[in-house]
Amino acid sequence: MxxxxxxxxxxxxxxxxxxxxxxxxxxxxxxxxxxENRIRDNYNRFYSAFSKYYPDFKVFYACKANTNLAVMKILESEGCCIDAVSPGEVHISKMLGFSGDRILFTGNNITNDELKYVHDEGAVLNIDSVSALNRLSKMIDPEGVKISFRVNPMVGAGHHDHCITGGIMSKFGIMESEAVEVYKKAEKLGFNPVGMHSHIGSGILDPEPFKLAIESTMDIAGKVHQDAGIDFEFVDFGGGVGIPYTPEENVVDLDKFAEVNVGLFKEKLEQYGMGNPTMYLEPGRFLVxxxxxxxxxxxxxxxxxxxxxxxxxxxxxxxxxxxxxxxxxxxxxxxxxxxxxxxxxxxxxxxxxxxxxxxxxxxxxxxxxxxxxxxxxxxxxxxxxxxxxxxxxxxxxxxxxxxxxxxxxxxxxxxxxxxxxxxxxxx
Ligand SMILES: Cc1ncc(COP(=O)(O)O)c(C=O)c1O
Ligand SMILES: N[C@@H](CCCC[NH3+])C(=O)O
CATH class of the missing domain: 2.40.37.10 (Lyase, Ornithine Decarboxylase; Chain A, domain 1)
Known part of the structure; x- marks a missing residue:
């Protein structure tokens, strides 16, 4: 058990x-x-498993899982970054001492005021739709502003239907078919699109969907790199790593999980000549x-x-x-x-x-x-x-x-x- x-x-x-x-x-x-010690231990096990195979690695805690101030402060002190989903989460993170560059904002159906607020707080915006891109470009001066896009890798998994975020039924992300044009458009508007993000769902113990998602996301990133000339500073594969809830379930073998997924990531970087962007992951459940x-x-x-x-x-x-x-x-x-x-x-x-x-x-x-x-x-x-x-x-x-x-x-x-x-x- x-x-x-x-x-x-x-x-x-x-x-x-x-x-x-x-x-x-x-x-x-x-x-x-x-x-407290369990959170620190979870963070350190997660961070070291991946950084061992790819040192340019950062953990963005998906704080929607638990925004208790002490929990977030513990992770702040470990050097963790934040995956925020709302202006409120950005506000709390800033108040606790996370600088803007340690916050990646991945919102969905965000208002103009919210886009502007998050930008003004210095967080990096991970854009989820062409609508948000267009609206953001009118709210702020886009010149040189670093952004990233959430793509739908057409892979989804999760412990329940409500927790699957990739695939044809999902409201999240932009489509593969529009990715190249969206990145080109962002550049034309003056933005500096430096990242790509995907997240397939939550509560996943099976390693298979993660592999598929890494391949699919990297194929999209590779195409955007080659056809739109984007040099990625980071690629973010989201969260979703599950934990055992029943006595019959087992903990994910993190070392193996990291080895396999980092291996796939590196293969694709080489295949598309993408250099060494930082790898991001956004665990929520696993850490807390x-x-x-x-x-x-x-x-x-x-x-x-x-x-x-x-x-x-x-x-x-x-x-x-x-x-x-x-x-x-x-x-x-x-x-x-x-x-x-x-x-x-x-x-x-x-x-x-x-x-x-x-x-x-x-x-x-x-x-x-x-x-x-x-x-x-x-x-x-x-x-x-x-x-x-x-x-x-x-x-x-x-x-x-x-x-x-x-x-x-x-x-x-x-x-x-x-x-x-x-x-x-x-x-
Ligand atoms: C964009 C994003 N990143 C990270 C997470 C964290 O997921 P989990 O708690 O399953 O690791 C979620 C929640 O599903 C999410 O929507
Ligand atoms: N709330 C869900 C996870 C959803 C993750 C957010 N995208 C759960 O309790 O398992």
Missing amino acids: DLNIKVNDKNHLDIGGADAIDIAEEFGTPTYVID GDACVLLVTVNSLKQSYRKFIGVDAGFHTLLRPAMYDSYHHIVDASRMNAENTQTVDIAGNVCESGDLFARDRLMPDVEEGDVLGILNAGAYGFTMSSNYNSRPLASEILVTDGECSVVRERETFEDLYAKQSIPPHLK
Whole structure:
């Protein structure tokens, strides 16, 4: 089993050297608990796997996975760059000390004001459509401005249909058939198009689609290099590397993955005489996914037509199971040594029947008051949470060598309406 699970001598779940039960008692639940060292370790394993085979390599953390300030600051201190998808992510990154040249902005259906804002903040724009190129050229002085284009490599993969971003049905990127003309047009407008980007999807454990995407993207880049005379400073193959969520899945063999993909990249560089552009990758899930556990408390056991374990969180806290039918491994953090004895559904507190963290899950004899750990909650966990059912957002705790810091306070009832106002005639 490749899941990141540690148990302490009290048979409690250990998160980064801290006891999950102590954390739940001190800070309450639901709470996201983030292990600082695991993020650093994930980053360093990822960076060294690729830079070993191709030193001109940079990691752009896809911060849509987790924009907690502490998480981003940890990655900033490691030298990581940022893949931003919205002006808000650019703003946060700048505020945390990422300089503009460490931010690549890959937006989709972006307004003129947003294009201008991102440019003015110094981030490099990765353009997703001819419309955006035309509009940007009117918003700013394009002379010499470095940009790149997202292409659709016609390869797509992902853990769910919603997470596949390449191929004929995808709204992302420009088509191969228009690439040469688009780069020529960008130059004519005065831009300095220096990059090409693709991203095929998210949550991919199979190495095959990545190979196809590298080949396809490099074939497009090679054509643009030869027919439009573009000298690429970087080629970016996006993110998407998956992590094991179930006990049966295995971690990606990073060294092999890097060796094969860098090998393909180098072959294509040589084939098209493209020199040595920097290779970018944009992992989100891989860097933060297994570095965080969502702690929830069991508040009710119910034997109905099925057996339910009811907890104090719901899909407003962690949406992935309800939205993608995603599996998250769940442990009884209070009794890690207990044998599984029953098959249960683990249900949340939202007023919707789809609000389940697990169906037909083998669990031990869980008791009311037990703390459950929902694993691999670091990516697309808190960032996709909401106030649905007027539930305050969860807190977040950072664990550093066993020491806990509150990095996000739990919301209060007052936060639920802090931005609302009642017009005078209703008062
Ligand atoms: C453009 C882009 N880059 C990177 C990522 C990160 O993906 P993942 O978290 O699967 O690595 C995404 C999300 O799918 C994305 O849309
Ligand atoms: N939100 C998705 C990943 C989408 C990645 C963004 N392009 C998930 O939880 O798996």
